[in-house]
Amino acid sequence: MHGLVFDIAHSLAGSLVLVSFMMLYQDRLYALLNTFALHAFVLALSVAWQAYIQNAPHLYVTAAIALVFKAIVIPVVLHRVIVKLGIHREIEKVVGVGFAMLAGMGLVALSMVVMLRVTAEADPLAREDLAFALSVVLLGLLMMVTRRNAVSQVIGFMSLENGLVLAATGAKGMPLVVEISVAFSILIAFIVIGIFLFRIRERFDTVDVSALDRFRGERR
Amino acid sequence: MIESFDAVAAVLLIPLAAAALLAVLPGYQLSARVNVLAALLTFLAALSLFFGRPQPGPYLLVDDLNNVFIVLTTFIGFTTSVFSASYIGHELEVGRLTPTYLRFYHAMYQILMFAMNLALLANNIGVMWVAIEIATLTTVLMVGIYRTHEAIEAAWKYFILGSVGIALALFGTILVYMAARPVIGEGTDAMVWTILITRAAAFDPALLNVAYVFLLLGYGTKVGLAPLHAWLPDAHAEGPTPISAVLSGLLLNVALYALLRFKMLMAVNPAALAPGPLMVTMGLVSLIFASFMLYRRRDIKRMFAYSSIEHMGIIVFAFGMGGALANFAGLLHMTMHSLTKSAIFFAVGHIAQVKGTQKIADMGGLTETHPVLGWGLVLGVVAIAGLPPFGIFMSEFLVISSTFARQPWLALPLVFGILVALGALFMHLNRICFGEPRGPVAKSDASYVPMFAHLAFVLMMGIYMPPAVVTWFQNVAKLLG
Numbered sequence: 001m002h003g004l005v006f007d008i009a010h011s012l013a014g015s016l017v018l019v020s021f022m023m024l025y026q027d028r029l030y031a032l033l034n035t036f037a038l039h040a041f042v043l044a045l046s047v048a049w050q051a052y053i054q055n056a057p058h059l060y061v062t063a064a065i066a067l068v069f070k071a072i073v074i075p076v077v078l079h080r081v082i083v084k085l086g087i088h089r090e091i092e093k094v095v096g097v098g099f100a101m102l103a104g105m106g107l108v109a110l111s112m113v114v115m116l117r118v119t120a121e122a123d124p125l126a127r128e129d130l131a132f133a134l135s136v137v138l139l140g141l142l143m144m145v146t147r148r149n150a151v152s153q154v155i156g157f158m159s160l161e162n163g164l165v166l167a168a169t170g171a172k173g174m175p176l177v178v179e180i181s182v183a184f185s186i187l188i189a190f191i192v193i194g195i196f197l198f199r200i201r202e203r204f205d206t207v208d209v210s211a212l213d214r215f216r217g218e219r220r
Numbered sequence: 221m222i223e224s225f226d227a228v229a230a231v232l233l234i235p236l237a238a239a240a241l242l243a244v245l246p247g248y249q250l251s252a253r254v255n256v257l258a259a260l261l262t263f264l265a266a267l268s269l270f271f272g273r274p275q276p277g278p279y280l281l282v283d284d285l286n287n288v289f290i291v292l293t294t295f296i297g298f299t300t301s302v303f304s305a306s307y308i309g310h311e312l313e314v315g316r317l318t319p320t321y322l323r324f325y326h327a328m329y330q331i332l333m334f335a336m337n338l339a340l341l342a343n344n345i346g347v348m349w350v351a352i353e354i355a356t357l358t359t360v361l362m363v364g365i366y367r368t369h370e371a372i373e374a375a376w377k378y379f380i381l382g383s384v385g386i387a388l389a390l391f392g393t394i395l396v397y398m399a400a401r402p403v404i405g406e407g408t409d410a411m412v413w414t415i416l417i418t419r420a421a422a423f424d425p426a427l428l429n430v431a432y433v434f435l436l437l438g439y440g441t442k443v444g445l446a447p448l449h450a451w452l453p454d455a456h457a458e459g460p461t462p463i464s465a466v467l468s469g470l471l472l473n474v475a476l477y478a479l480l481r482f483k484m485l486m487a488v489n490p491a492a493l494a495p496g497p498l499m500v501t502m503g504l505v506s507l508i509f510a511s512f513m514l515y516r517r518r519d520i521k522r523m524f525a526y527s528s529i530e531h532m533g534i535i536v537f538a539f540g541m542g543g544a545l546a547n548f549a550g551l552l553h554m555t556m557h558s559l560t561k562s563a564i565f566f567a568v569g570h571i572a573q574v575k576g577t578q579k580i581a582d583m584g585g586l587t588e589t590h591p592v593l594g595w596g597l598v599l600g601v602v603a604i605a606g607l608p609p610f611g612i613f614m615s616e617f618l619v620i621s622s623t624f625a626r627q628p629w630l631a632l633p634l635v636f637g638i639l640v641a642l643g644a645l646f647m648h649l650n651r652i653c654f655g656e657p658r659g660p661v662a663k664s665d666a667s668y669v670p671m672f673a674h675l676a677f678v679l680m681m682g683i684y685m686p687p688a689v690v691t692w693f694q695n696v697a698k699l700l701g
Contacts, residue, residue, distance in 0.1 A: 114430060115430070117426070118424075118426035118427050118429065118430050119398070119424075119426075119427060120426075126398065130395075130398065133391075134391070137387065137388075137391060141384065144380070144384070150376075153380065157380070157383055157384075157387075160384075160387055161387065164387060164390050164391060164394070167391060167394045168390075168394050171394055171397055171398050171401065172401065172406060173401065173405075173406025173407055173410075174394070174397055174406075174411075175346065175407060175408045175411055
């Protein structure tokens with residue numbers, strides 16, 4: 001592995017983990033949305049770099065999808081949703097920022113330990129990519145559980161999917177079918193979520209998921 | 221050869237074409253009929269797979285294992301569509317659904333059938349993942365279709381938990397590819413199941429282990445295994461009852477099928493961790509947890525949803541034990557559970573419509589006011605509780621006896637869980653079907669054919685299993701290792 005090629009791929013994947021951390025402590029929806037756009041942008045760069053070093057032109061398509069769809073279209077649409085719903089206030093958190101950051105660090109350490117140990121045989125680039133990807137996935141999960149707001153849970157889910165795309169592109173020569181499906185599923189997921197957001201709005205006049213808690217559980 | 225290829229295509233294309241047609245077709249009676257017809261044709265096409273099947277291609281595959289699943293899926297898909305026709309008509313009269321939503325509902329029903337068939341037929345682990353994702357999304361939409369507070373909450377919960385599960389499963393799938401790549405080489409081949417299984421012995425065991433953990437958690441969420449089951453009772457209780465029947469009877473099986481495929485992959489590699497103990501533990505936890513949860517249920521559909529978790533626990537336990545007999549029992553139990561549970565949901569759907577509620581407290585004396593429905597439910601519950609002479613008794617007996625023969629101490633919690641569940645089911649059954657009639661007593665003009673067809677089949681399997689079925693299941697059990 002050439003030093004520079006490796007270093008660039010490495011630092012791009014590492015930046016993705018870093019941006020995931022940045023998303024953890026954003027407490028305003030607009031800021032969170034902008035950070036997510038940055039997340040998707042870094043992902044696009046990373047995928048494009050993978051396309052270049054693997055000499056796999058189809059990966060450029062994935063990169064373009066990440067750039068156009070996730071870094072531009074989704075943030076813009078969500079921005080409008082937020083304005084329309086009038087919820088650009090502070091995000092409630094279930095746990096504090098400090099705890100979330102500590103838990104995040106723990107998760108990253110965990111994924112490093114697990115992935116680096118089991119992939120000792122694999123080529124170093126794929127191996128570190130996978131470790132970073134797992135970190136991004138776990139941080140996305142963490143974000144979903146520490147937020148109560150439906151929009152930020154959705155953003156957490158999308159950052160999780162970004163981690164999956166990173167893993168899929170890091171796996172050299174993985175068939176195109178999966179990349180398209182990942183992009184496609186995000187599209188569908190987004191439509192579904194959009195519908196849900198409006199339905200939730202229609203019913204509860206809020207997008208705070210805790211409002212749903214009143215209706216959970218057994219009917220009495 | 222060419223004919224059998226058509227059968228595979230038909231199983232996939234009929235539901236797709238029907239979905240497109242149903243999306244534009246006005247009028248509920250016509251579309252309900254088209255729905256039934258499409259489901260019937262799909263079932264017939266699936267049946268024809270028994271008589272000739274194509275060579276596995278890079279994307280699609282038919283073998284002994286998935287043939288059973290496909291026929292079961294399309295059969296219950298067909299009977300549920302018959303039930304749905306009479307159920308949905310009533311919902312339309314009551315005004316819980318509008319004609320637009322009904323069109324949407326029918327189209328989604330067929331897309332769900334397509335997705336489940338694709339997941340079962342897929343020879344490519346990537347395609348299988350995509351199909352299960354589509355199936356999840358369609359059911360999310362259908363669970364939320366009533367747009368009540370509870371329905372939206374249930375759909376949201378299902379969507380979030382289902383997506384996380386499906387995401388973990390994708391990560392597991394990517395890891396399997398990573399493990400396969402050094403051995404098989406880059407490209408599509410490294411995701412084709414028939415190629416993977418022949419070369420899996422040479423895969424890196426450590427990578428495969430991690431992959432399996434992700435797959436177990438991911439697809440396990442969809443199976444409804446205990447710590448990951450939270451979405452299941454809500455989704456069953458709040459959606460339309462035909463969807464509850466399809467969820468319990470079919471979608472859980474499809475996710476289980478995915479798990480079984482990967483379990484076979486693990487079994488080929490001698491150095492990889494044995495998936496059995498993990499599955500046994502999760503199965504037992506689900507069984508015992510769900511058995512106790514059955515007692516305090518107030519909602520009839522929610523109660524039977526917990527019963528599904530319990531039975532999926534037994535099935536996963538049986539497959540986790542492995543070996544010819546336990547696998548045979550697991551397969552039989554899965555088939556019997558699908559048939560019985562969907563029959564129960566058919567009965568429950570009509571009961572809830574007659575009574576205008578799903579609360580157990582507001583129902584009573586059904587055998588007096590609605591003898592056919594009441595006794596149908598009694599038969600269904602007797603069957604699902606595992607009493608003779610029904611098929612579930614057979615399969616539970618086989619699971620228990622094979623466990624006694626190999627790991628006697630594991631049989632204790634198993635029997636305990638089954639007995640606890642039996643107590644809970646009969647406690648509720650007594651309240652619903654016997655005693656003072658409670659709630660409205662209006663006549664129900666429902667079609668009882670699907671319910672009794674399922675129950676008759678389950679009864680037959682309990683008394684006499686055709687030798688052809690036995691041989692077939694034995695072959696599949698051997699395949700599962």
